[in-house]
Amino acid sequence: VRALRWDGTRLHVASDVPDPVAGADEVLARVHLAGICRTDLEICRGYLRFRGIPGHEWVGEVVSAGDPALRGARVVGEINFGCGACDRCRGGLARHCPTRRVQGIGGADGAFAELLAVPAAVLHRVPDGLSDRVAVFAEPVAAAFEILEQLGDVSDRRALVLGDGKLGLLVAQVLVAAGARVTLAGRHAEKLALAERLGLRAVRPEPGADLVVDATGSSGGLRDALALVRPRGTIVLKTTVAEEHRLDLAAAVVNEVTIVGSRCGPFEPALAALAGGSVQVGPLLESVYDLADGVEAFAHAGRPGALKVLLAPAG
């Protein structure tokens, strides 16, 4: 099959990749659309030393499965493939399984390919009314919902989202839907205008927020967040970068700030929010490329201010 591969030094389209083989409890899925995420760009800068086919945001169709009910189903998939047997997997936290494989990030090939092998356990059916171009956002929207899973009730809290990129715009919408009083801060006039169209208040940030979400994707985000959160407030850290942070954490101690690392989240509320319209992703779609133009698509996704770039492996 055709796939986009990162070999540690070079990203390239290969048309001679062997068909993926579905293991026990796995299905084969044909990828309809796959989104390029900042993590994919970081991988091509050396993050986690991943080699192989990246891609972990996708929507597709099951073409072969042990369970006949799954065949032909339109699905999205969680990205952490747990062992299924450890305490964490049995406790519903496969995304923290110590021996997990992470699709397109570590130990498992990803979705920038025509065909994908994926455990049946991670699949979620896409509601009929949801188009592929909306459903492909399920994974990043789930990552935004993880904040609610970790913090609980955020209603009426003064929330500040740092970063007007894709994740920031999704996080802000999820927090608004949860009843928080949300301000979005970013650097790009067009994206802040887009935020306003999405009903978000986009202004110069003021100190004193109850909750600050660092979705900047930059190692400077946490420093800004520490300056903007109120004493005893909470910072949610969504940024993973392939570089060290240099920061003075005395302010976090003196102000007794809580910093919460936050990664992947629950798919069901994400799909419900996409189906119900409380999270809108149409305005976040920048461009769709054929998989053959994957290298160009990555370059596009890496431009400052770029929104979501999708790959269509079926062309």
Next chain:
Amino acid sequence: VRALRWDGTRLHVASDVPDPVAGADEVLARVHLAGICRTDLEICRGYLRFRGIPGHEWVGEVVSAGDPALRGARVVGEINFGCGACDRCRGGLARHCPTRRVQGIGGADGAFAELLAVPAAVLHRVPDGLSDRVAVFAEPVAAAFEILEQLGDVSDRRALVLGDGKLGLLVAQVLVAAGARVTLAGRHAEKLALAERLGLRAVRPEPGADLVVDATGSSGGLRDALALVRPRGTIVLKTTVAEEHRLDLAAAVVNEVTIVGSRCGPFEPALAALAGGSVQVGPLLESVYDLADGVEAFAHAGRPGALKVLLAPAG
């Protein structure tokens, strides 16, 4: 009066310091004993650019007060002097009052002096059975209790305390008394032996702790804590240092770790624990110096592995 002063470049004993003047709602106290804390040592390295009389751990006797019931009382005092009028002060969080003065750290002279002016509102009476040499530990023990105030129930949690210094040994005892399964990790054989005598398990730390308290006083402590905490676990950050941290926070995001900055705490449970014996401070006392030998006392407190050094302003 006589006092130990830090003038920004030099620490020295001055015998001609004007008597402190008690403001409205303040009392004058004669200092019996005052402890040298790591923060005091950091101040003499430039931390917070404080100038004046340091010292914020003390026990003494009220010699003049508007309220006659206070005169002659043996007291300890909280170190944050709030405005008394703002939302935080009225909500019981004077230690986060935005215009607070902090005794011996910012905006108010401290306890390394014969006489001290201090708001009546911050005082706590010392129970009769508690000696000065025990009561002088109320402030750091309160800082240890702050962890319980922030985290709630820690019973049965696998807790790892990094740092076998004074604060680490107090934090470990407070966590043991709260029912946590505590391990203490440090670098000093004598202090680890002391920890064993205090009933603490002091061993080589293993990864997977539910809770890690960084009481190392070093910018490397958080890095170690991130390597030792379990996914979705909690790190309590007690270290304030006059330097930047350099660390890779991707692990905090990937493992969804919560980092909680923690500073000053509640005095009442601290005094109760000292009176009840669940926190033992006798073994932590290293030496008592006359205030006239304050510079030498600071040098002693700054030696690697030094335990608590006290100043006795009355000689």
